[in-house]
Amino acid sequence: MTSRLSALLGAASAIALFGAAPALAQTAPEADPNDIVVTGTRVPNRSRLDTLAPVDVVTSETLQQRGTTEFAAALSQTVPSLTFARPTAVDGTDSVRPATLRGLSPDQTLVLLNGTRRHASALVNVNGSIGRGSAAVDLNAIPTGALDRVEVLRDGASAQYGSDAIAGVVNLRLKEASSGGGASVTYGQYVTTVETARGERDENDGQTVTASAWQGLALGSDGYLTLSAEYLQRDPTNRSDYDPRAAANGAVTARAGDPEVEQWTVFANAGKPLGNGWEAFGWAGYQDRQSESAAFPRLSDNVNNVAAIYPDGFLPKIGVDSQDVSAAGGARGQLGGWDAEISLVYGRNALDFETRDSLNSTYGSASPTTFDSGSLIYDQLVLGADFSQAFEVGLSGGPLNFAWGLEQRWETYKIEAGQPESYNRGPLGANTALAGGAQGFVGFQPSNEIDVDRDNFAAYADVEIPLTEKLTVEGAVRFEDYSDFGDTQTGKFSARYDFTPAFALRGSISTAFRAPSLQQSFFTSTASVIQDGAVVETGTFPATSVVATALGGRPLEPETSTNYSLGAVVRLGRFDLTVDAYKIDIDDQIVLSELIRNPAVLGPLGVQAARFFLNGVSTETEGVDVVGRYRLPTEAAGDFDFTVAANFNDVSLSTDLSPTLFARQRILTIEEGTLATKVSASADWRLDQWGATLKATYYGDVLQPGSTAASDYSTGAKTVVDLEGRYRLTDRVGLAVGVDNVFDEYPDYVPASLNSNGVLGFPYYSPFGFNGRYAYARVSLNW
Template sequence: MRNTLQRAAAPALFATVSTLALLTAAPVFAQTAEPTADEAAQVDDIVVTGTRVQNRSRLDTLAPVDVVTAQALQTRGTTEFATALAQAVPSLTFQRPSANDGTDSIRPITLRGLSPDQTLVLVNGTRRHASALVNVNGVVGRGSAAVDLNTIPTGALDRVEVLRDGASAQYGSDAIAGVVNLRLKEASSGGGASVTYGQYFTTVKTARGERDEQDGGTVTASAWQGFSLGDDGFLTLSAEYLNRESTNRSDYDPRAAANGGITARFGDPDVEQWTVFANAGKGLGNGWEAYGWAGYQDRDSEGAAFPRLSDNANNVAVIYPSGFLPKVAINSKDASLAGGLRGELAGWNTDVSLTYGRNALDFRTEDSLNATYGAASPTSFDSGSLIYDQLVLGADFSRAFEVGLSGGPLNFAWGLEQRWEGYQIEAGQPESYNRGPLGANTALTGGAQGFVGFQPSNVVDVDRDNFAAYADVEIPLTDKLRVEGAVRFEDYSDFGDTQTGKLSARYDFTPSFALRGSVSTGFRAPSLQQSFFTSTASVIQNGTVVETGTFPATSAVAAALGARPLKAETSTNYSLGAVIRLGRFDLTVDAYKIDIEDQIVLSELINRSFSPQVASLLDPQGIQAARFFLNGVSTSTEGVDIVGRYRLPTDTLGDFDFTVAANFNDVSVNSLPTSSSVLNPVPTLFARQRILTIEDGTPAAKVSAAADWSRDKWGATVRATYYGDVLQAGSTPANDYSTGAKTVVDLEGRFQLTERVGVAIGVDNVFDEYPDFVPGTLNSNGVLGFPYYSPFGFNGRYGYARVSLKW
């Protein structure tokens, strides 16, 4: 593990100096008076995440909450929601993996360096369904099945609230790192539309050469419209269409058959998608309201696997005389539907909801072949499907009680939740996995090259249910001291029950200064994807293709190799923070410690060559290696979040909004899984590469400084983000490479042509910054030009223009 203090020194100094600059900036301009009540309301954004007390601002909460408005998400070049959110929230990271099968298209976020599935995602306060994909390749978040944030367009959102604190006792499984709550737009009138076009224009400097690229052209068209439903209702419709061309940042291929050219495609996949959302609410009288929302997305994406050159043993020269580049294509259909009633019942604020979500992924392998069929092989394959769905019935109740406390009424909340989940794997066409007429030739690999289809032996159709009950009480002991306690009980049909709790407190010494802190326990139930996913896949290990079987932990093969039935991860979270408010300036500093036990991970590849016993297990399966999910990794995460903001309206130069935000984070692996295998010798279950990915696969420091300016019809944003060094570890130190510490600068200018028409032009990554390239000695085929662990990607400078309308 690297020295966190040493790595954090430079960005910490940067954050401190920037914050002091905000404090001292005021005398430079002619200022207006102190904030009005309306201005103060805008500063202290009202939040609903992490608290069940109404009209609580982000600066009054007992735990840190970031508020990111839709406008802030849209004043940047990217139209990809997860990328925009990661740029706005320093503790959140969004990598862009490539050459990693389905993870190229379904890309996960991480909060505070923890696993993607340890962050709970809500929509309007209700649990969002996860993707059907489980990440099984060498990426950050390996072994996780997380929510795909890119299934919701920014045009459908009013704001995003990010709770940076453990919240399992309040919201249930997955909320170990925190909670992301997506709040949909609620409009009964008006509307808007925008069209954005952008592309990369960059100089690519890899280990073996330099070239100019103009690629990744992206068109995004979005629109929304509000409709009134009588005098007390609304319907907001939104739609978005996105078409993005692929990028390529591969290095030159040094192999003889490549003739010194570029044979791979390493970068963003091709994507074409359309998304629609509806959000509605309607008064029913007597203080009751019906509400609901629905969304649907259809996404076609296509990423590339490793190239097969003309002299590759699995190439069929009659079909591909010059070799071929297999493509892994996914069609993702994502649907959600929710409805509910809220009002007052016997003095209790009542909210009853029913939410359904479904994600279906259909895999195709294109521009490929099955070598065991020879010249008769298809070149396009239906490779099977993954399907996950979830139904949640929830009932929440809250009530304020006057108990004679000087700080005000006690607020008590409680609720019940019943959840049903289902998971399916469907097989592909036989040619996508079979060994054909030439299958007796063991030098040939069976199945579709690049992505082997799911087999009949992989077919799964499973479900489970769980019941939960919680209670939450917030007590204002005095007008300065508030405490909150929450407990939750959950019972799962497949692994049993669990209990969690949380205790929080806040003391306001003055209106300008407060301390807050919390202690909580948390949990994350093993997902159905982790419990039942099974496949045979071509996995790249040290540059070599290894036919690998992924087995459920309860299977005979996994049990013989050392697996046990999965159980829930558990955590203990500690946080302590301060809130400072001085006029138009506010600053929050929150330190945290998160201890996780029994984290679920994907094991190492256990090769048949390990021992004759392992070979006897794997040979009947027709595979060279095996892996499975298991508990047993324990980690400690320590860090601090700093967020400062200063607003400066002036009489002559316009209005300024300065923000400095930073996250310093250190993850340590404390213990590893033990094996129950009776084999001799016992295989290693979790080794160096996986350990270092957890510890050093996300930046230990991320600091962002931004300034927004507006005056009359003009506006501009400049943003600089510092990313600490990230290690992409190999199986040995000689195979390690890293991104280097980098700073990325973004710039956008805006002009309002008329009251309804606005234009913007900008450049993300103005100075064309890249992570350090992969050394040529570690890139024998030229595929991996740059580390795909890079927290800001590896595509270079991006220019864009946007036209927006409002009515």
């Protein structure tokens, strides 16, 4: 281990010793059924404290005892190593916001739904946000009310689950109920004082209404059908600074903050015994999300403003209609002595872009103000077969468990062009001072249209052997063959030794990989500009295109990694503690290049500037996760549940790419743009019909780098306190009121010297956002 990891382990040990002290005299509690996990192990009825790798278990109840009703945000408030930033002014990423685990890229975490691979979003993050260049799963496409629990495996798991599981696995498990139900309505808004570099103002915005309900229905005498629905309407927030430009007259002209959102989601999950030990199962979900964010403002004196349309200038809006579909069906039962499960899972995400309150200046006063700017579509079909069986082989620790399986996956990716005015140069296009296409978000052109596909086959084997009552080992291997780049193999070895019922050590070493996504391989978006009197293109090109190849581009290869982990589990009565150190070495990481201007190479191709995806970055991530919990039941004062959770993380990068291809800003974003330290402490209290939760989370400093050191700024180290109180009017009706960010904490504002237009009041790399205090109330009903 390096000195950095040693320092992290020292900090973790201090927390562990501090947290363990009050628990030594307690007796062991009964096993909590909420602690049983299925992620990272194929042995049934194993608790999170008995696993060979660290797994966080987050119940639906925990997620719903938050002010935010945004699933990814609520999950990041609960899992220490998961972060959910709030990017703004970065086009579609404002609407489909990615989460990161252990500071790695959003697409290096595999997301499962009921144990099966979840489809990614069609969006590629191509602007200056965390996760630039990634196409990640949209966690917010799953409503919290549809979930029973979430399991987060914090360990490399490609040998068990396939591509993307470099940082770990998030497994979303849907409710399975044949009776009962519930509903809730939550209303909240930001009540905050905004202190930017150029002034202070009060804001009451971001009004959010969320209504959700679920119902369990019986299918005959032994089956279940669980239905859930959610509706969300959220007004935008604005945390821009005052605009110092003369035409702005000192007003706030931009809108940087959360986008406006209206969405509705429905899910159904069903299971029905078929006889002879077999059960049919399936689920389906649909979400429609209408989101609108803002681009940079165009003032009245902007060369691309048309005074006849917008005499006072205009603020372009980017509308994204995200339609997300998923459906699955299958059967599980006994087949020749094996526990078998066969499933077919389909997922599709379509994003339709619309540029609003805008214009194409090359059309003058005849320009439309609303544009159909095109679509991105991704879908995936997965056929899987999994088998497992326990074999009595005379081991003192119990039966050997052997699992194996096969998987076939098909993927497609499409780009569809927008209306001609969204990308064309109109009648005034000969004027080189005017930008062609819709201002704020240029539409996809016919030359950008693609329709591509690929398939891959996978086979795996996984054996878990309890060699003795104290020592258990596990080995897994996986083979995958992709139609576009060939095959890859991964493996994993894990072990756990229980010295006593109170103390165990666990560790693993594994190799993992992430296949280049179709989005990374084929995404293209260009705009037509004038150069030397000729129309040329500038933008993003596929790595195998003529343009990228001329600049050195090659077909993308998979990212590969080696993961190491070593941890300890402590159980002392009502207290439990896990401390897990990890090291993740990634090679051939895929990144998006800088925008390259090389007239000698690009000029003959009719291109002014180009960027493309390429392999070429290696990272080393080291860290420690610490999770401690202490439960204290009392007769007079009620029941208390205390939790301390922390993640210490360090990322370093090396590359042979020149600064022309991959510059300082991109390197520092990976190394210092995500949290190095996150520590949370929470207390949950219940007494009769009363309840309350108090939580404080410390977020370390995060850098938002610029092209030079002089243009860097950072968030500062901050502590955010959340408080919620609950009261049950009856056994069925409950009320809750709360405040997230009680003390109205903000990241450090962007200095005025680095914010010449006032757009970005605060760093959008901030791991806790930059909206300030949020007050809310919730009414819930159970039956």
